[in-house]
Amino acid sequence: MIYIFIINLICDIINNHIKMEDIFLENIIDKPLVGACIFGQSGGPTAVINASAYGVIKTALESDVITDVYGAAHGIVGVLNDELYDMSEEEDYELKLLLNTPSSELGSCRYKIADPDVDDTDYKKILEIFKKYDVRYFFYNGGNDSMDTCNKISRYMEKVGYECRIMGVPKTIDNDLFGTDHCPGFGSAAKYIATSCMEVDKDTDVYDTQMVTVVEIMGRHAGWLTASAALATEYGHGCGPDLIYLPERDFDLDRFAEDVSKILKQKNNVLIAVSEGLHYADGTFVSEAKTSGTDGFGHAQLGGLAARLASYLKETLNVKKTRGVELSLLQRCASHIASAVDVQEAFNVGKAAVEAAVAGETGKMVALERDDDNGTYSCHTTLLSLSSVANYEKKVPLEWITEDGNYVTSEFINYVLPLIQGEPKLPKENSLPRFARLKKVKAKPKEKVCI
Numbered sequence: 001m002i003y004i005f006i007i008n009l010i011c012d013i014i015n016n017h018i019k020m021e022d023i024f025l026e027n028i029i030d031k032p033l034v035g036a037c038i039f040g041q042s043g044g045p046t047a048v049i050n051a052s053a054y055g056v057i058k059t060a061l062e063s064d065v066i067t068d069v070y071g072a073a074h075g076i077v078g079v080l081n082d083e084l085y086d087m088s089e090e091e092d093y094e095l096k097l098l099l100n101t102p103s104s105e106l107g108s109c110r111y112k113i114a115d116p117d118v119d120d121t122d123y124k125k126i127l128e129i130f131k132k133y134d135v136r137y138f139f140y141n142g143g144n145d146s147m148d149t150c151n152k153i154s155r156y157m158e159k160v161g162y163e164c165r166i167m168g169v170p171k172t173i174d175n176d177l178f179g180t181d182h183c184p185g186f187g188s189a190a191k192y193i194a195t196s197c198m199e200v201d202k203d204t205d206v207y208d209t210q211m212v213t214v215v216e217i218m219g220r221h222a223g224w225l226t227a228s229a230a231l232a233t234e235y236g237h238g239c240g241p242d243l244i245y246l247p248e249r250d251f252d253l254d255r256f257a258e259d260v261s262k263i264l265k266q267k268n269n270v271l272i273a274v275s276e277g278l279h280y281a282d283g284t285f286v287s288e289a290k291t292s293g294t295d296g297f298g299h300a301q302l303g304g305l306a307a308r309l310a311s312y313l314k315e316t317l318n319v320k321k322t323r324g325v326e327l328s329l330l331q332r333c334a335s336h337i338a339s340a341v342d343v344q345e346a347f348n349v350g351k352a353a354v355e356a357a358v359a360g361e362t363g364k365m366v367a368l369e370r371d372d373d374n375g376t377y378s379c380h381t382t383l384l385s386l387s388s389v390a391n392y393e394k395k396v397p398l399e400w401i402t403e404d405g406n407y408v409t410s411e412f413i414n415y416v417l418p419l420i421q422g423e424p425k426l427p428k429e430n431s432l433p434r435f436a437r438l439k440k441v442k443a444k445p446k447e448k449v450c451i
């Protein structure tokens with residue numbers, strides 16, 4: 001397209017004797033930003049993150065101003081290592097299968113990029129790659145830390161005067177991104193958790209012996225996922241947790257034992273949902289595995305909480321049988337039970353990011369805003385500045401947690417229920433899911449042609 005534009009300018013000058021100043025005023029000032037784009041995925045996978053990838057890639061490939069569409073291998077690490085895929089080499093059918101393919105198909109990372117004002121080494125390399133491939137659009141799909149990375153790159157490009165539009169595409173099952181009503185990935189994970197709790201609850205009723213089951217659910221500082229287990233109790237005819245504990249409230253072991261003891265006097269079996277990030281009043285994690293290591297951003301890797309609490313209840317209350325269940329990675333890759341609403345919204349935020357960037361926006365994250373339409377759920381995309389989103393966590397409002405701290409209110413139920421609705425149409429082969437199989441052709445910078 002840029003070549004056609006230049007040729008037309010030359011023809012106008014020769015044939016019509018148009019002054020160069022007039023051409024500049026009429027064409028250059030309003031000329032759209034033409035160049036390639038890079039899309040990358042970062043942070044923990046979800047059941048629908050690839051739906052956002054499809055939203056970005058499909059929309060970018062159809063754009064008149066985006067010349068080439070590249071996918072970064074393992075997020076920003078792929079940019080730094082010059083490992084990019086040419087997405088135009090992929091078959092349309094395989095790309096469409098991204099809608100129902102879980103995890104991060106291009107590869108993810110947990111790479112903490114330095115503050116550009118302190119160390120700009122990585123940024124110089126990123127700029128070098130951007131120039132090499134004539135990248136003028138950068139889309140980054142991730143959660144809190146990813147939006148921080150996106151914001152830093154945006155600031156640096158502006159500082160050095162390189163015109164490149166930077167857009168954040170939200171995702172996280174934790175639902176803790178600030179500013180957006182909810183995050184793509186959360187609804188599907190919530191649906192999986194509620195369904196799994198219903199199934200575990202049915203299992204606890206098999207025998208006539210007293211039993212307490214503790215289910216550990218992801219959530220370091222925000223309890224959105226654990227709270228979603230209440231859907232099982234509310235809409236599963238009681239097949240769900242009797243008690244729910246979130247990290248928004250300090251945890252007390254003695255009070256916990258009292259809560260369980262009260263339930264045991266009413267029924268033979270008790271099901272409890274707990275967030276992995278439960279902590280005592282002094283801030284220390286209840287999890288016995290809190291010192292097992294950290295991720296690339298310095299976050300403690302938690303685990304073992306369900307087993308510890310189950311053992312504690314067995315000893316303290318003399319319960320005949322206790323079990324600890326850890327859903328672990330299953331809750332973030334269950335595309336077989338994804339929410340159709342979640343899949344569609346994940347695609348929408350990717351599409352909106354490209355459309356906004358082409359229209360001139362930069363330094364923004366696409367967010368979801370819920371519409372109040374007489375009780376009928378709907379939402380639309382909007383834009384937030386990356387600086388207002390990066391490094392802020394959205395937690396479950398305290399007013400959505402019961403006064404005794406061991407369950408959630410109807411306000412939370414009303415919030416989450418619309419997000420788990422609908423069944424996606426899953427392509428299958430031999431009754432198994434048919435996931436996308438991308439060729440991942442290594443990208444090569446296009447040769448510049450001089451006219």
